[in-house]
Amino acid sequence: MAESNLSLRLVLFGPPGAGKGTQGQLLKDQLSIPQITSGDLFRFHLRNETELGKRAGEFMRQGLLVPDEVTIDIVMDKVLELAPEEGFLLDGFPRTLNQAEALDAALSERSRGLDSVVFINVPDDELIRRLSGRYTCRECQAPHGASEEGEAPKKCSSCGGELYQREDDRAEAIAKRLEVYKEETLPLLGFYEQRRILADVPGLGSVEEVNGRVLEALGAGRG
Numbered sequence: 001m002a003e004s005n006l007s008l009r010l011v012l013f014g015p016p017g018a019g020k021g022t023q024g025q026l027l028k029d030q031l032s033i034p035q036i037t038s039g040d041l042f043r044f045h046l047r048n049e050t051e052l053g054k055r056a057g058e059f060m061r062q063g064l065l066v067p068d069e070v071t072i073d074i075v076m077d078k079v080l081e082l083a084p085e086e087g088f089l090l091d092g093f094p095r096t097l098n099q100a101e102a103l104d105a106a107l108s109e110r111s112r113g114l115d116s117v118v119f120i121n122v123p124d125d126e127l128i129r130r131l132s133g134r135y136t137c138r139e140c141q142a143p144h145g146a147s148e149e150g151e152a153p154k155k156c157s158s159c160g161g162e163l164y165q166r167e168d169d170r171a172e173a174i175a176k177r178l179e180v181y182k183e184e185t186l187p188l189l190g191f192y193e194q195r196r197i198l199a200d201v202p203g204l205g206s207v208e209e210v211n212g213r214v215l216e217a218l219g220a221g222r223g
């Protein structure tokens with residue numbers, strides 16, 4: 001394969017519980033591209049009390065959802081500061097059709113478009129099983145699954161920290177998250193299919209198996 005000095009520009013996309021975070025961690029090292037997560041960007045702007053942070057904070061303090069246009073501005077601020085040859089891996093954005101269109105427009109006018117959108121495809125029953133057995137480390141935020149028998153893990157396997165079940169990983173909340181995902185995020189499939197940049201990757205199996213499929217779909221497979 002010819003050497004290219006263009007790094008890949010990717011979106012990692014899929015339902016809650018599909019393993020986007022885990023795959024993103026692997027891919028950013030394997031592909032040497034920065035992982036851009038909307039959650040990290042929000043935390044950065046809030047902590048540093050930037051203009052964007054103040055705009056988002058106003059809504060958050062009132063317990064309101066941050067409007068799409070604020071989220072879009074926060075992500076674009078980061079994405080558009082990258083040189084056109086630089087790559088990235090977006091995780092947690094876009095989450096709505098509106099966000100996807102804004103990303104598309106901004107990149108095509110002011111930079112370079114996406115190379116691929118990786119959809120990690122996992123059936124509902126498996127998502128529910130995974131999400132309801134998910135525990136988060138208080139120290140390092142690493143996710144942990146329940147055992148095969150559904151038993152809760154005791155301590156974080158990476159740092160020994162205490163584990164807890166996030167509010168949105170409890171049963172009632174899971175059904176709601178999947179519903180919101182289907183309504184707001186799933187329409188992105190058609191949007192990216194039309195642009196012929198969608199890679200539909202089966203998300204069942206081990207982390208390594210899924211990772212291998214993603215790399216293969218990106219044409220970045222080993223050997």
Ligand SMILES: [Zn+2]
Nearest residue numbers: 137140156159
């Ligand atoms: Zn930990």
